[in-house]
Amino acid sequence: xxxxxxxxxxxxxxxxxxxxxxxxxxxxxxxxxxxxxxxxxxxxxxxxxxxxxxxxxxxxxxxxxxxxxxxxxxxxxxxxxxxxxxxxxxxxxxxxxxxxxxxxxxxxxxxxxxxxxxxxxxxxxxxxxxxxxxxxxxxxxxxxxxxxxxxxxxxxxxxxxxxxxxxxxxxxxxxxxxxxxxxxxxxxxxxxxxxxxxxxxxxxxxxxxxxxxxxxxxxxxxxxxxxxxxxxxxxxxxxxxxxxxxxxxxxxxxxxxxxxxxxxxxxxxxxxxxxxxxxxxxxxxxxxxxxxxxxxxxxxxxxxxxxxxxxxxxxxxxxxxxxxxxxxxxxxxxxxxxxxxxxxxxxxxxxxxxxxxxxxxxxxxxxxxxxxxxxxxxxxxxxxxxxxxxxxxxxxxxxxxxxxxxxxxxxxxxxxxxxxxxxxxxxxxxxxxxxxxxxxxxxxxxxxxxxxxxxxxxxxxxxxxxxxxxxxxxxxxxxxxxxxxxxxxxxxxxxxxxxxxxxxxxxxxxxxxxxxxxxxxxxxxxxxxxxxxxxxxxxxxxxxxxxxxxxxxxxxxxxxxxxxxxxxxxxxxxxxxxxxxxxxxxxxxxxxxxxxxxxxxxxxxxxxxxxxxxxxxxxxxxxxxxxxxxxxxxxxxxxxxxxxxxxxxxxxxxxxxxxxxxxxxxxxxxxxxxxxxxxxxxxxxxxxxxxxxxxxxxxxxxxxxxxxxxxxxxxxxxxxxxxxxxxxxxxxxx
Numbered sequence: 203x204x205x206x207x208x209x210x211x212x213x214x215x216x217x218x219x220x221x222x223x224x225x226x227x228x229x230x231x232x233x234x235x236x237x238x239x240x241x242x243x244x245x246x247x248x249x250x251x252x253x254x255x256x257x258x259x260x261x262x263x264x265x266x267x268x269x270x271x272x273x274x275x276x277x278x279x280x281x282x283x284x285x286x287x288x289x290x291x292x293x294x295x296x297x298x299x300x301x302x303x304x305x306x307x308x309x310x311x312x313x314x315x316x317x318x319x320x321x322x323x324x325x326x327x328x329x330x331x332x333x334x335x336x337x338x339x340x341x342x343x344x345x346x347x348x349x350x351x352x353x354x355x356x357x358x359x360x361x362x363x364x365x366x367x368x369x370x371x372x373x374x375x376x377x378x379x380x381x382x383x384x385x386x387x388x389x390x391x392x393x394x395x396x397x398x399x400x401x402x403x404x405x406x407x408x409x410x411x412x413x414x415x416x417x418x419x420x421x422x423x424x425x426x427x428x429x430x431x432x433x434x435x436x437x438x439x440x441x442x443x444x445x446x447x448x449x450x451x452x453x454x455x456x457x458x459x460x461x462x463x464x465x466x467x468x469x470x471x472x473x474x475x476x477x478x479x480x481x482x483x484x485x486x487x488x489x490x491x492x493x494x495x496x497x498x499x500x501x502x503x504x505x506x507x508x509x510x511x512x513x514x515x516x517x518x519x520x521x522x523x524x525x526x527x528x529x530x531x532x533x534x535x536x537x538x539x540x541x542x543x544x545x546x547x548x549x550x551x552x553x554x555x556x557x558x559x560x561x562x563x564x565x566x567x568x569x570x571x572x573x574x575x576x577x578x579x580x581x582x583x584x585x586x587x588x589x590x591x592x593x594x595x596x597x598x599x600x601x602x603x604x605x606x607x608x609x610x611x612x613x614x615x616x617x618x619x620x621x622x623x624x625x626x627x628x629x630x631x632x633x634x635x636x637x638x639x640x641x642x643x644x645x646x647x648x649x650x651x652x653x654x655x656x657x658x659x660x661x662x663x664x665x666x667x668x669x670x671x672x673x674x675x676x677x678x679x680x681x682x683x684x685x686x687x688x689x690x691x692x693x694x695x696x697x698x699x700x701x702x703x704x705x706x707x708x709x710x711x712x713x714x715x716x717x718x719x720x721x722x723x724x725x726x727x728x729x730x731x732x733x734x735x736x737x738x739x740x741x742x743x744x745x746x747x748x749x750x751x752x753x754x755x756x757x758x759x760x761x762x763x764x765x766x767x768x769x770x771x772x773x774x775x776x777x778x779x780x781x782x783x784x785x786x787x788x789x790x791x792x793x794x795x796x797x798x799x800x801x802x803x804x805x806x807x808x809x810x811x812x813x814x815x816x817x818x819x820x821x822x823x824x825x826x827x828x829x830x831x832x833x834x835x836x837x838x839x840x841x842x843x844x845x846x847x848x849x850x851x852x853x854x855x856x857x858x859x860x861x862x863x864x865x866x867x868x869x870x871x872x873x874x875x876x877x878x879x880x881x882x883x884x885x886x887x888x889x890x891x892x893x894x895x896x897x898x899x900x901x902x903x904x905x906x907x908x909x910x911x912x913x914x915x916x917x918x919x920x921x922x923x924x925x926x927x928x929x930x931x932x933x934x935x936x
Contacts (some may be wrong), residue, residue, distance in 0.1 A: 209595045211470060212536035213252060213588050214260075222263035223270075224248050225285075227568040228583040229715065230762055236569055236715070238285035242271045242293075243300045243927030247589040265320075276347055279304050291496055295352060296344040299363035301331045325371050332379045335364065340386060354402035354567050355479065357556035358390050362419035369426040372464035374534040384435075385426050387420065389593040391438065394445040395466060396420050399479065408464040409471075409478030414450055415460065417442050418494035425501045430775060434506040447519040452487060454552065454811045456934055457526035459485040460496065469549040472663050480563035481728060484665065485552075486580075488541040490532045493590035496523035512561040532763035533602035533754050537583045537590045539764060540568065547854050547861035554675075554816055554863065555769050555807055557717065557760035558580060561663065572710050573653065573668025574660070579715050581761035605756035605790035605799040606809065615831035619779060620930045621730050622684045629928050634885065634893050634920070639913065640686060642897030643677055646910055647689070652677040654909040655898070665909055670700050670710045676914035678730065680936045683917055683927070691731050698724050699738035701747065705762075706743030707893030718751050718760045723771040729780045745783045748774050757808075767807045768798050772820035776934055779827045792830065795821045795914070802856070803837030814855040815845065815875065818933050819867035819874075825935050826874055839877045842868050848877050850888030858898050862901035866915040873922040874931050886923050889916050 207215065216232040218222060222307050224244045227237035240834035246269045253261040265438035270287055271279040273294075278301050281865050283291025305327040312320030334348040335341070342353035342360060365383045389404070390396045397406040398413040404562030421439040428435035449466045450458040459468045468485050475483035503513060530539045543559050544552035558577040562569055569578045616791075629636065645656030651669030660666055674694065681688050688694060701708045701724055707716025708724035724746065728734060734741075750762040751774055757766030772790060778784060785791045797809035805814025805821040818838065825832045830836065845852045845868055869885065872878055879885045891903045898907025898915045909914075918935070921927035 203866065205599045206531065206536040207595045208599050209531075209536065209538065209588065209592050209766045210252070210569075213248075213592060213891065216535075216537065217583075217585060217588055218248070222248070222260065222267045224267070224585045226585055226804065228537070228585075229581075230392055230532065230583070231537070239290070239679040240283045240285075240287075241300075241567075241585075242268075242279050242304055243900075244589065245271060245584040246300070246303040247586060249307035250310050251589045251592045252302070253666040254553070258315070261314045263448065265308070265315075268307055268311075271304070273346070277294050278327065278346075278348065279770060294346040296331075296334070296358075298331050298335050298341070298344070298348065299360045302328055302364050302367035305368055305805055306333065307412075309506055311373050321890050324345075328367055330370050332364065332368065332478065334594060335360075336379070336382065348833065355407070356400035356402075356404070358398050358400075358413075358416040359394060359419050361386050361390070362416065364420070365423040366426060369430070380427070380430065382425075384432055387423060387427075390483065392464075394441045394443050394448075400459075406464075407478065409472070409474040410481075411461055411463040412445070412449075412466065413465060414446055414458055414824065415463050415491040415494055416490065417446050418491065418498040421498040421502055421908070422494075425498070427504055428505055437504070439498070439502040439505065440516060443495070443502055443519055444512050444656050444874070446495065446514045447515050447522075448673060451522075452552070454806070455487075455555075456494060456522060456529070456806060457542075458523070460488050460491055461485050467550060468552075470546045471549070475561065476663070482562045484543060484546070484560060484561055486541055486543040486559045487526070488540075488587075489538050490521040490584070490587040490590045492526040493587070493588060493594050494596045496520050496527065499523060514883045524594060528593060528600045529765055531600040532583075533600075536764055538587055538595075540578065540580045540582045540584050540587055542580055542765065545646045545863075547864055548859045551854070551859050551861070553572075553814065553854055553858075555767050557719065557764065557770075567680075570710075570714050572670050573666040574715070575665055579717070579761075581759075581764045583716070602754040604754060605787070606793045607795070608789055608793040610796060610797075612792065612825065612830040612833060613642075614829055615826070617779075617827055617829045617933070618930055619827070619934065621780075621934060623928055624679075624931050625682065625685070625921055625926045625928065626923075627634055628685065629920055629926070630924060634890050634916070635897065636684060638897035639893065639899075639917075640684065640897075642907065643680055643910070643913060644689075646673065646677060650690070650693045650700075652885040652910065655907070656896075664906070670699065671708060671720045673725045674698060675727045675935075678727050680910070680917045683921055683931075688731065691733075693808060694734055695733040696738070698727050698733070699736055702740060702744070704743075706740060706745070706747035716761065718748065718758060718770045718777075719772050721748060722777045725777045725780055730935070734781070741781060745778065745781055748778055748783075748821055749786050752787060752791065754794075756787060756794030758785075758791070766794070768795060768805060768817040768820045768824075769807055772824040774936075776823040776827055776936075780934060784828075784833055792825065792828065795824055796833065799833070803834065803839075803841035804855075805838075812855055814858065814860075815842065815852060815864045815867040815871065816854065818842065819871040819936075821876055822871055823936065826933050835875050839872060839875050842872050843880045846881060846885070848884075849879060850884030852879075860910065863915060865889075869919045869922055870932055870936065873927070876927065878925070888918065889923075892916065 282290040308322035320589040341351045399407040399412040424435040424439035503516040543556040546556040587606040648669040653667030654665040708721040753766040757771040763821040807817040852868040854861040894907035899912040
């Protein structure tokens, strides 16, 4: 397989247009622009990171593109232009860090071109920003005239970027501002960590806690202050990076989460998301953060004076951050992806890989909305991410991975893929209130599909009933499992096929990006409803899309080029099998799945990851669907059974918490292998107590119902526990 272009080549060939303008977000390449609008921050970063001393023409074009943001009436720059160059009204603000970046970029242009006029203008612009910041006591945002404060909070990144810009523009003479900024920076210190934000009163914003990206920027700022003689600055730069290394690590997949709480724990926090500064409640791994970490760790490790005990940790941090950049490089098209996420079984237990950052604030860069939920697909290629990663990777070409060696050929075990029937009988009388559940389920109907809940405008974090591909699969599956008709099947199929995109994949709704996940949901819904030959379905394009999601390592990702794992390999495999197709490199896929197997009998989501019920179900199911018998099934059964708790549910991994969704995967994994839990009766009781008062199901007894996903888990798992679910259905409909 050929290597991808270097990141510098990708940026020049795909991100920049002929005039060196920078769109905010691409899909896979320049043919797929997700967000064509342009930000001042991205234009400044392009000028700071892309041109070298000999790139005269590129410097000129990037400078001209930056100049398009100049405000003709007031000092400073507008911060948001549309695709035509017209200013967006909401960009008529002054964010100190963004304005400082623009001044810094202008100074860079002057340095590269030898233009003293640009150097003078850049310093004048920065001085204007600094004066406004000091006058208004370090605000997060000012109005266009810089006379009125729009946001009185004090984000750490504002102070850090201003220090870096002032240091760059006044390298020899020093700056009185830097003394005040250093005192300001010290106020963010929290033991070995740093607060991400101060409140308008100057107190720590404990809801925001600690953030990886701002910590890296603060470390870079302290490194700059150390070079100017600031006592203790080098030690602080090292200590806050070590805190990230020790407290933000993602144990399962490597890299670092974007946050930890005030007590330095990575957790989901709905209270902070809804009552603090707007944010997703879910931690995530952002590639841009890893670029900043790599730069900061390299810089801190090279300083004279930091605690020598920090050296190994800083080296490990830099290596892991760079490795995360490489893992998230598109092995064919080039460029780096936005990041990776996860669902959490408990507030502190990341489990299912999720290729979206969900519940982000509306209008977040690169976001899409499905009803009352806004999300950012992690397979987007954000300009900021490309440009920060460029500062780390430069012209380096990231070598594609390779599939593991298939050392243990598997025995064939033909799979009938019979989805013509669902169950062999109804659930036992009295297990659950089936009528109440069906009323709840039917109430999720929305247009030609089904939503996640029956509620039109729920409060809190509950999803609404806006139709989406994911929910349609689960509602249809439960109706068929309960021997109920699916109303308006032609309409449901019309709605499903309306979500197919020109690339052949399916999105959550029409015009939303294609994913392996949503393609699986759409195709399996269509197949069980008899719509595989529907005239609106482009089968060949769908198969081609799925095959393009296979990585050189053999596994499949959620989109072409996106990092692979057992979860998405399973979904892609099942979809291809449902369509009567096969992966192009089937042996590589099998080798990848077998490499996910661990000595305990379980499977991890990636080779080397600890075993969990989710990945075990997915890897075993994919192998069965391919017509292969998973190896050492007795060991896998023994491991899964050993996870059952005294209450009847299952821990999702050996040292993990009891998990509702993890229990479904354990039950399903056992069922596919011809086994049941050691204590089936306790497991049935454990599930049935989770029916909520409105008829739906939740992950914990006595709490509000959640989504059709929880309902699906309950109905399908109960049929398996009673031995009544068609095994092929259990394999294919998940």
